[in-house]
Amino acid sequence: MPANNPVAPQTILHWRTWCDRGFVSVLVAMCLALAACASKPLVPYSTDTPPLTLVPAFQAGVLDKRARFREIYCAVLEARGTTLPDYRPCEDALTRVGTEPAGSAMPVDLGQSGRHLVAAVVSGIGYDCFKAWLKPPGTVAQHLRQYGYDAIMLDVDGLSGSAHNARQIRDAIMAMQLPAGEPRLVLVGYSKGAPDILEAVVEYPEIRSRVAAVVSVAGAVGGSPLANDAEQYQADLLKHFPGATCTSGDGGAVQSLRPAVRKTWLAQNPLPPGLRYYSLVTFPKPERISSILQSSYDKLARVDPRNDSQVIFYDQVVPGSTLVAYVNADHWALAVPIARSHATIGSLFVTQNDYPREALTEALLRFVEEDLALPAK
Template sequence: MMATAMPATNAAQRMRVFSLLVAACVSLVGCAAKPLIPYSTDTPPLILVPASQAAVLDKRARFREIFCAVLQARASTLPDYRPCEDALTRVGTEPPGTALPVDLGASRRHLIALVVPGIGYDCFKAWLNAPGTVTSHVRQSGYDAMMLDVSGLSGSAHNARQIRDAIMAMTPPDGPARLVLIGYSKGAPDILEAVVAYPEIRGRVAAIVSVAGAVGGSPLANDAEQYQADLLRHFPGATCTPGDGGAVQSLRPATRKAWLASNPLPRELHYYSLVTFPKPERISSILKRSYDKLSRVDARNDSQVIFYDQIVPGSTLVGYVNADHWALAVPIARVHTTIGSLFVTQNAYPREALTEALLRFVEEDLATTSQSSLETPANQ
């Protein structure tokens, strides 16, 4: 997202690089079988959480209003436009909208999205050479966004310390907290471990957002080994290190669920979940094998994570996105068009509009929640 321009490689080099990505992905999956739970949007939109934790709050209707307004307003200026009904998936019974106006003016709070990427990102980010269009777009509305570097092949506890150190190195805000920690894929559990282990960062954090986050892990990790993820170190130009070698272990469902059970999330923070719930035809061809394997558990997945494993317990449900795991956050097809046309066939998604809508939703919700707290008597 923040990478600078680099010389284009020739077609043969691009295909060699992508073949490594294919090898890394395919090595993590096996043969497909009939789905245990078939794909269906006629499903409860919220997961059940332990009685000791707060229930998930459904605010999909308001996010839909904001996202649709942003898409309509930016249709002629942003890439990969989709009609709103195709950009989001309706799951179960979605609450009615609020009919309130959507403010598309400059941000008042000037939130800063601090994005923690998924497994192996530091291995291929130079090859991806992301154009930084999301950051440049949200800055036009008074927000900011930046990528936080973590060890792509390390476990969540290791990366939690890196998140803590990066936040503490920033200048603290004069007023209300402005950092919105956005965890993509494995970045979500990395962030959750950080706010639990390091209370000193909580006062600087306005909100935490799981975006296709592996909050409950992924069953794909059960059959995977760390050496398979380490294939990403062989990307030409990769500068990633082995780290502590705990990335795959951190993604196993037993690991994540045991951690959640033993580590209550700080109640003073605001949590949000933006979930990928793509229609089957929105899965890129290269990801169909992992989608099929994960469908042996539940076909309601994005090719890497089942929909309910993406939801932070006690969070606000923002929406269900009609995009596969890569399309949500990794602009491969925009940067490498040949690879996009052959392998990453469903990679186009209006990420700039989505990020703007997400920040506007969080800012509005934080203001509403804060006002409600002020209006509620202390003895209630």
């Protein structure tokens, strides 16, 4: 794990030069609405809103299992403690929204996985453009392997639409040499990766027998209103990231994130039965929004202040899924560890980027493994 060492003068000079060449404009593309003028939310922020009663009709049938996940996550955080980066107490790692069901008080198994689940992650918009710059440390996979789990990335075109990427997901899964027996793949869709995965499991039935579960993590399942004011050329700025080798692909990334597109697709494409679907939702307290994301949070707050700076909380929920948790992290903090490898950017702009991602992913896989052993409801 890179240490937050003091920044050398030549690094600061390079940073200033980089800004002059339009680095901030590239970050604008990453969040699709960063240049929006800040505005106050139209309605007061509150965590007292019932979590499932105000979501759109297509999300009926969502099963609330936040209490059990909280038990598992708290046990992982307590057991691992500060041996993992960005430790937070459990009460600060999750957001309490409305009345959370009571826990089961069942013991939490923190030993070796019996099913050896593998999180197959599909990332969000533009990830292949800035992956080389981000230099993800791979510590999540390293941590999971200690307990019999694993994590891999499924590469998709960061600037292509969901239908195009669904085919890439299908091809990657079908090319895998998987062991016989119960399926181990847990498809984890972060941000735009969630609709990419949903389109894959609908369009390509041949992959379903290889998939144990589908998880939306801060997923743009119902799209984002920010995409209504964005254009593909803004996302294409990501091609200018240092070291980027990505292309525009089919040019459909922004279009596929528009709420009308996503909700029309959901209405016309019932999700196949036989798979388990889970939703891990980012619902940060206002002080947990990074400074560089504040303007997009404010713009989205004109629609609903219960957002993570990119997606409103109810648009992250897969129809008919199990609600896993409301996470006290903004959209980037949940999955994009910018501050760990770029301390200067973290201190100046991505100011709330610290989050115990390793512990969260372990808890998520433990929760899914336990839940898969229960009869479907």
